[in-house]
Amino acid sequence: MRKYHPFLVTLHWLMVLMIPLSLTAGGIILANLPNDNPAKVTFLGGHMGFGLTIGAVLIIRLITRIRSTHPARATTGNEFLDRISLWTHWGFYVLIAGMVLTGLATALSAGLLPIVFGGSGDPLPATFDGLPQLFLHGFRAVLLIALIVLHILAALYHQFILKDGLMGRMWYGKRD
Numbered sequence: 001m002r003k004y005h006p007f008l009v010t011l012h013w014l015m016v017l018m019i020p021l022s023l024t025a026g027g028i029i030l031a032n033l034p035n036d037n038p039a040k041v042t043f044l045g046g047h048m049g050f051g052l053t054i055g056a057v058l059i060i061r062l063i064t065r066i067r068s069t070h071p072a073r074a075t076t077g078n079e080f081l082d083r084i085s086l087w088t089h090w091g092f093y094v095l096i097a098g099m100v101l102t103g104l105a106t107a108l109s110a111g112l113l114p115i116v117f118g119g120s121g122d123p124l125p126a127t128f129d130g131l132p133q134l135f136l137h138g139f140r141a142v143l144l145i146a147l148i149v150l151h152i153l154a155a156l157y158h159q160f161i162l163k164d165g166l167m168g169r170m171w172y173g174k175r176d
């Protein structure tokens with residue numbers, strides 16, 4: 001088996017687009033938009049809806065990963081690097097699931113669901129500052145960015161130093 005299942009390939013590249021968009025929307029746009037700005041509820045709705053969609057894609061991806069055949073685990077020839085690679089891959093599932101759950105916990109504790117999705121018309125809380133759920137959400141975002149950087153560096157190492165054509169496994173084409 002030389003390549004991943006094409007559906008898994010699609011989900012992988014979809015996540016590559018969705019995760020940085022979410023990190024940017026949350027960390028740069030929302031975090032700097034005061035809660036009394038009239039556009040805030042719309043932006044929150046976009047971020048929360050998008051984040052929940054990422055959660056759904058993650059579950060579909062996990063099921064596809066478990067149920068489809070896939071190439072043998074890539075190796076660098078170095079046991080330590082191979083172990084980091086394994087932890088990185090599972091770390092993605094844990095961190096992304098954690099982002100969705102802490103985001104949801106933030107929304108629930110600030111009473112955002114009826115305001116953002118239910119059209120209750122109630123005002124947003126004056127600020128989200130000090131919510132431990134949001135602190136965890138932001139902290140996980142930093143860990144996720146670190147993991148993404150590590151993942152990209154590993155892919156480049158395989159592609160350009162080891163020259164083992166690893167990137168091709170996560171693309172479409174004949175699988176065996």
Ligand code: HEM
Nearest residue numbers: 022023026027030031048051052099100103104107138141
């Ligand atoms: C993988 C999915 C997600 C990513 C990458 C993401 C990313 C972020 C980031 C980077 C921030 C800024 C954190 C900070 O200021 O310290 C943020 C804020 C926030 N996120 Fe998410 N998020 C995701 C999913 C969700 C979900 C599912 C919800 C709720 C259903 C949610 C609700 C929020 C809320 C309420 C804020 C606070 C916005 C503000 O400060 O005004 N997020 N998110």
